């Protein structure tokens with residue numbers, strides 16, 4: 001039996017992780033569940049999984065949850081609150097793996113706790129790597145943590161790497177040493193591919209939260225629509241696979257069937273294809289190096305449909321003109337500039353997306369705000385995680401101020 005701590009259990013990734021545990025109760029169990037304030041889903045998850053611990057970052061939510069569990073006769077589940085307690089649950093001795101699925105930089109400190117405890121980390125949260133890449137990979141090496149990417153593109157790359165590379169994530173000297181010429185990240189182009197700037201300015205949060213192929217949380221859905229998601233994934237790939245800028249290509253693939261590819265120097269291309277279903281990379285990461293069946297994907301008729309969708313659907317790929325997607329260019333430029341620029345990019349994006357979802361700004365304001373903040377704010381490089389968090393906080397303050405003074 002392997003035990004998990006799930007950081008962000010009530011979210012889209014978290015719930016799919018719970019679903020995989022439910023399908024394989026003989027192999028996996030939840031030791032600890034962590035979320036922010038969604039008491040309803042957390043109560044359901046506690047009744048389903050009976051974890052030993054649960055932590056709600058929001059103290060009042062922890063109190064409500066505790067009451068719900070008492071009424072349900074589940075007072076044996078220890079209810080905690082606050083980020084400090086969440087970090088403690090990420091480093092429990094009897095936890096084998098930690099699913100990092102809190103959205104945004106909020107996932108950084110508990111993920112680092114899991115790294116410093118030498119855990120097997122199922123990495124879905126991409127913002128942590130974007131804002132702390134150098135520190136992240138250094139600590140992975142120092143504490144001998146194992147990283148299994150869950151983000152579908154990076155999971156696809158991981159599955160297409162030689163086993164020796166898979167075991168050295170964080171210590172990869174260079175891709176060329178393993179006969180790899182480049183990594184190709186596929187991009188759906190988001191929900192508004194080909195729309196004019198004027199049409200984009202009218203996009204509503206409801207429209208932006210509907211991805212053409214995936215069902216995801218709100219922030220990543222908007223990031224996919226602006227393609228900031230692909231920009232963040234570009235940075236994620238550079239750190240995870242120690243890739244140089246000329247070793248990563250972004251390819252437009254609207255169907256989200258090819259989840260990414262690895263090109264080798266002998267002309268071979270290895271790729272991972274599947275229907276767009278996040279339980280696949282999640283279950284792969286949980287069971288790695290083995291594979292486990294997913295009942296909802298293994299029925300015969302389903303397989304035929306899936307095959308037809310994948311292969312008779314004439315898989316389509318095309319060059320991506322990143323000039324049409326300012327957010328990708330902002331992210332790539334930031335990654336070539338400095339770690340502080342990537343922190344500022346991420347912070348400005350988190351605030352801009354949140355403001356868009358609250359209908360305070362337009363969809364096309366998002367890249368313009370990020371570009372402006374990157375131009376006016378220049379801070380020293382971080383020397384430690386505390387510096388990363390300071391830069392993030394400072395950038396968020398400046399972004400909020402700019403939106404209040406110039407957009408509203």
Ligand SMILES: NC(=O)C1=CN([C@@H]2O[C@H](COP(=O)(O)OP(=O)(O)OC[C@H]3O[C@@H](n4cnc5c(N)ncnc54)[C@H](OP(=O)(O)O)[C@@H]3O)[C@@H](O)[C@H]2O)C=CC1
Pocket residue numbers: 007008009010011012013014034035036037038039057100101102103104106124125126127150151152214215216217218219220278
């Ligand atoms: N969804 C997907 O298919 C994919 C997601 N990812 C990445 O995985 C991560 C999670 O994404 P997703 O599942 O879509 O996100 P969701 O918004 O669906 O869920 C976010 C989770 O994080 C929790 N949370 C939010 N804020 C805080 C906080 N301040 N402290 C602690 N917990 C917090 C939420 O708790 P609560 O419910 O209580 O608010 C929830 O459990 C992101 O980094 C995303 O980029 C990567 C690839 C695919």
Ligand SMILES: CC(=O)[C@@H](O)[C@H](O)COP(=O)(O)O
Pocket residue numbers: 151152153186187188189190214223224225227229230278
């Ligand atoms: C499922 C997942 O990994 C998301 O990051 C998804 O890939 C978004 O895809 P696009 O950013 O290509 O629209």
Ligand SMILES: [Mn+2]
Pocket residue numbers: 151152153154233
């Ligand atoms: Mn992805």
